[in-house]
Amino acid sequence: xxxxxxxxxxxxxxxxxxxxxxxxxxxxxxxxxxxxxxxxxxxxxxxxxxxxxxxxxxxxxxxxxxxxxxxxxxxxxxxxxxxxxxxxxxxxxxxxxxxxxxxxxxxxxxxxxxxxxxxxxxxxxxxxxxxxxxxxxxxxxxxxxxxxxxxxxxxxxxxxxxxxxxxxxxxxxxxxxxxxxxxxxxxxxxxxxxxxxxxxxxxxxxxxxxxxxxxxxxxxxxxxxxxxxxxxxxxxxxxxxxxxxxxxxxxxxxxxxxxxxxxxxxxxxxxxxxxxxxxxxxxxxxxxxxxxxxxxxxxxxxxxxxxxxxxxxxxxxxxxxxxxxxxxxxxxxxxxxxxxxxxxxxxxxxxxxxxxxxxxxxxxxxxxxxxxxxxxxxxxxxxxxxxxxxxxxxxxxxxxxxxxxxxxxxxxxxxxxxxxxxxxxxxxxxxxxx
Amino acid sequence: xxxxxxxxxxxxxxxxxxxxxxxxxxxxxxxxxxxxxxxxxxxxxxxxxxxxxxxxxxxxxxxxxxxxxxxxxxxxxxxxxxxxxxxxxxxxxxxxxxxxxxxxxxxxxxxxxxxxxxxxxxxxxxxxxxxxxxxxxxxxxxxxxxxxxxxxxxxxxxxxxxxxxxxxxxxxxxxxxxxxxxxxxxxxxxxxxxxxxxxxxxxxxxxxxxxxxxxxxxxxxxxxxxxxxxxxxxxxxxxxxxxxxxxxxxxxxxxxxxxxxxxxxxxxxxxxxxxxxxxxxxxxxxxxxxxxxxxxxxxxxxxxxxxxxxxxxxxxxxxxxxxxxxxxxxxxxxxxxxxxxxxxxxxxxxxxxxxxxxxxxxxxxxxxxxxxxxxxxxxxxxxxxxxxxxxxxxxxxxxxxxxxxxxxxxxxxxxxxxxxxxxxxxxxxxxxxx
Numbered sequence: 001x002x003x004x005x006x007x008x009x010x011x012x013x014x015x016x017x018x019x020x021x022x023x024x025x026x027x028x029x030x031x032x033x034x035x036x037x038x039x040x041x042x043x044x045x046x047x048x049x050x051x052x053x054x055x056x057x058x059x060x061x062x063x064x065x066x067x068x069x070x071x072x073x074x075x076x077x078x079x080x081x082x083x084x085x086x087x088x089x090x091x092x093x094x095x096x097x098x099x100x101x102x103x104x105x106x107x108x109x110x111x112x113x114x115x116x117x118x119x120x121x122x123x124x125x126x127x128x129x130x131x132x133x134x135x136x137x138x139x140x141x142x143x144x145x146x147x148x149x150x151x152x153x154x155x156x157x158x159x160x161x162x163x164x165x166x167x168x169x170x171x172x173x174x175x176x177x178x179x180x181x182x183x184x185x186x187x188x189x190x191x192x193x194x195x196x197x198x199x200x201x202x203x204x205x206x207x208x209x210x211x212x213x214x215x216x217x218x219x220x221x222x223x224x225x226x227x228x229x230x231x232x233x234x235x236x237x238x239x240x241x242x243x244x245x246x247x248x249x250x251x252x253x254x255x256x257x258x259x260x261x262x263x264x265x266x267x268x269x270x271x272x273x274x275x276x277x278x279x280x281x282x283x284x285x286x287x288x289x290x291x292x293x294x295x296x297x298x299x300x301x302x303x304x305x306x307x308x309x310x311x312x313x314x315x316x317x318x319x320x321x322x323x324x325x326x327x328x329x330x331x332x333x334x335x336x337x338x339x340x341x342x343x344x345x346x347x348x349x350x351x352x353x354x355x356x357x358x359x360x361x362x363x364x365x366x367x368x369x370x371x372x373x374x375x376x377x378x379x380x381x382x383x384x385x386x387x388x389x390x391x392x393x394x395x396x397x398x399x400x401x402x403x404x405x406x407x408x409x410x411x412x413x414x415x416x417x418x419x420x421x422x423x424x425x426x427x428x429x430x431x432x433x434x
Numbered sequence: 435x436x437x438x439x440x441x442x443x444x445x446x447x448x449x450x451x452x453x454x455x456x457x458x459x460x461x462x463x464x465x466x467x468x469x470x471x472x473x474x475x476x477x478x479x480x481x482x483x484x485x486x487x488x489x490x491x492x493x494x495x496x497x498x499x500x501x502x503x504x505x506x507x508x509x510x511x512x513x514x515x516x517x518x519x520x521x522x523x524x525x526x527x528x529x530x531x532x533x534x535x536x537x538x539x540x541x542x543x544x545x546x547x548x549x550x551x552x553x554x555x556x557x558x559x560x561x562x563x564x565x566x567x568x569x570x571x572x573x574x575x576x577x578x579x580x581x582x583x584x585x586x587x588x589x590x591x592x593x594x595x596x597x598x599x600x601x602x603x604x605x606x607x608x609x610x611x612x613x614x615x616x617x618x619x620x621x622x623x624x625x626x627x628x629x630x631x632x633x634x635x636x637x638x639x640x641x642x643x644x645x646x647x648x649x650x651x652x653x654x655x656x657x658x659x660x661x662x663x664x665x666x667x668x669x670x671x672x673x674x675x676x677x678x679x680x681x682x683x684x685x686x687x688x689x690x691x692x693x694x695x696x697x698x699x700x701x702x703x704x705x706x707x708x709x710x711x712x713x714x715x716x717x718x719x720x721x722x723x724x725x726x727x728x729x730x731x732x733x734x735x736x737x738x739x740x741x742x743x744x745x746x747x748x749x750x751x752x753x754x755x756x757x758x759x760x761x762x763x764x765x766x767x768x769x770x771x772x773x774x775x776x777x778x779x780x781x782x783x784x785x786x787x788x789x790x791x792x793x794x795x796x797x798x799x800x801x802x803x804x805x806x807x808x809x810x811x812x813x814x815x816x817x818x819x820x821x822x823x824x825x826x827x828x829x830x831x832x833x834x835x836x837x838x839x840x841x842x843x844x845x846x847x848x849x850x851x852x853x854x855x856x857x858x859x860x861x862x863x864x865x866x867x868x
Contacts, residue, residue, distance in 0.1 A: 005490050007526040007741040013480035021476045037798045039775030039805025041452035046443050046557055056439050069503030072547040092441040099822040113506040123480055138787035138808025145791050256788025307441040341473030353572035354690025357579050364471045371473025374572025388533040
């Protein structure tokens with residue numbers, strides 16, 4: 001006999017046992033329900049793509065993390081590391097088949113060979129939603145509203161959405177004469193909440209000198225209200241422009257929709273990635289702000305520039321499912337369901353398997369999920385098994401149940417250990433459905 | 435400017451546009467609902483595993499098809515090519531954490547570098563369901579019943595489940611003295627429906643000579659009824675045994691459950707793969723038999739033998755989602771939904787974005803999915819867009835709608851082109867919900 005192979009998964013990868021997987025499925029189902037209520041439609045793309053498609057822009061850190069190899073046809077291929085790049089390729093390829101503005105969501109796994117010491121996983125799920133083919137403020141606002149409604153629907157409590165506009169910041173940098181350093185400055189400012197004010201100042205000073213570093217730090221301080229902050233950054237940027245007008249319009253939309261209180265204009269929000277060109281936003285849980293942004297996004301003016309000459313402006317956001325689950329766990333709001341069966345049918349005689357399943361079918365038809373036990377173990381063991389599987393009830397069929405009409409059954413409620421005898425199937429269904 | 439990268443997917447891989455992806459999601463949701471009604475729970479495992487885990491048994495053709503490479507840590511890794519091998523590893527690893535018998539389902543993508551000329555895809559979805567930790571006939575029967583109920587629930591019409599038992603066939607081969615060739619004989623017989631009787635005879639003759647080939651062909655002919663076939667193969671195998679008793683018990687279960695008519699005992703069903711040891715089955719659509727089996731499976735006596743010394747008997751089956759969708763398409767039973775929004779709110783003034791979304795929120799709260807248009811194009815263009823997105827209704831807000839209380843709206847039904855004016859929100863919701 002060959003020696004045994006040690007059963008194990010790769011570092012940074014995970015099995016999901018039933019309780020964890022049920023939680024994940026319920027969460028994604030709630031997220032999908034919310035997306036669909038806004039009229040967004042799902043797409044899917046391959047896990048594996050040409051490397052040239054995925055790494056078109058190059059990009060140092062990403063490139064190092066990508067799972068890349070040569071396939072059977074010696075093609076240079078890679079596993080997707082996010083859902084944005086495949087979506088850009090998808091839009092360039094299928095644009096003519098899709099009604100614009102196109103509103104899509106995509107919930108799927110992505111892979112990055114990240115350093116697992118930072119608590120990161122190498123396989124994780126993203127939930128992206130985007131509106132492509134619209135430059136309107138209404139599209140920006142819809143994504144903001146979806147972020148709020150979707151997070152609300154999954155029970156993480158109240159959220160605060162911190163937003164900003166890349167354009168205003170760029171105008172401000174231009175005025176200071178440091179526009180050429182904008183990417184580095186954006187990246188540094190983006191780390192503010194992680195590294196603190198002092199380190200940010202030192203890093204900025206190295207880039208642009210201490211005086212301008214102080215200017216930048218002053219700029220990124222939020223004021224008391226959205227309107228005050230907007231006035232301050234408008235002035236710092238040299239007066240109104242389409243960018244500040246967009247921020248103003250969005251604020252009016254929030255007021256008209258009656259949800260202005262959850263939005264904060266925060267000039268320190270920049271989103272490190274450089275493909276955003278308009279509004280950017282991050283979402284924080286009021287009950288758990290330290291966990292960081294659970295949903296982030298922004299506006300880009302040309303999604304598919306690498307693959308197509310046609311301009312495709314859009315706006316979107318992404319929910320990180322793993323961080324969200326970590327948040328729900330920290331808040332004690334996971335559901336910890338063990339299974340789906342409400343009822344288990346005990347097996348007291350293995351030769352009655354057909355009858356048990358016929359009874360179970362009646363329950364299932366009535367909308368009661370029902371597991372049939374197939375082994376005639378001691379009844380107390382069967383109660384224990386039913387409890388482990390999360391069922392609330394066990395049906396016991398008396399010895400002669402299936403030879404005498406009508407069928408009379410015993411129903412046990414597991415928590416109270418109370419038995420009710422002599423029930424007809426219809427009565428039993430009524431009790432179980434409450 | 436850099437030259438454009440051609441947007442394309444790898445051969446054998448596919449994008450799913452909204453209509454196709456909606457179809458796939460609805461189908462998997464129906465399948466999941468059915469699995470859950472039987473008390474089965476979901477698990478998930480990594481897409482990427484150690485190659486030694488996935489290819490433990492070696493196995494010529496599989497090995498050639500696997501996407502295999504060295505990762506950043508120089509580990510020999512591969513993408514999963516089915517859901518059975520990862521499940522075996524999962525059970526060996528987590529057995530002590532799971533209540534046995536354990537009933538799980540797993541719906542996920544798998545990857546094989548297959549020859550695409552045969553119309554095969556290199557990325558496809560499997561829906562597996564198994565009961566592990568039970569040798570009972572009740573477990574065999576539950577899987578058979580689930581196959582039937584699940585396929586029934588997705589509207590592919592009536593099915594015929596053709597079943598057999600590996601043990602009876604093996605006893606028959608032993609009697610003929612050709613047991614040592616059983617794997618090759620099983621593989622040959624398994625191709626019967628594809629290559630026809632004559633070719634099967636020739637291939638068998640090469641293996642075991644014409645006389646015994648004829649014996650095998652006689653054996654695999656089904657008789658008029660389940661009972662007659664059972665009697666014939668029992669005799670050919672040298673009399674009753676646990677295997678023929680199991681087939682008898684299952685037939686009684688079918689009769690007790692009132693579903694015996696859909697099952698055929700077919701001695702030619704062998705399932706080419708050699709890990710099955712008990713009952714095996716394949717499912718055919720009565721309206722479309724030529725498409726082949728849409729759901730197949732069987733009993734195995736030791737799932738995790740490669741990774742664990744503990745015996746884990748089980749029984750399970752797998753639905754091939756892609757073949758099922760091909761079947762639904764051939765039957766003209768796909769739903770061809772274009773989107774989820776029942777209603778679109780027309781945009782006649784872009785500055786009203788906040789009000790439109792507030793109105794939409796009222797509809798969504800009432801369970802009406804609702805897309806908000808964000809660009810003030812011509813109203814006829816907006817009707818056309820709503821139709822392309824599959825909406826049935828468009829709401830038009832009169833010019834002064836949001837300045838006068840109460841709100842009065844116009845509702846257009848797109849197919850009839852009929853407008854109803856002056857509706858309050860509650861009236862409108864009532865009409866839309868039918």
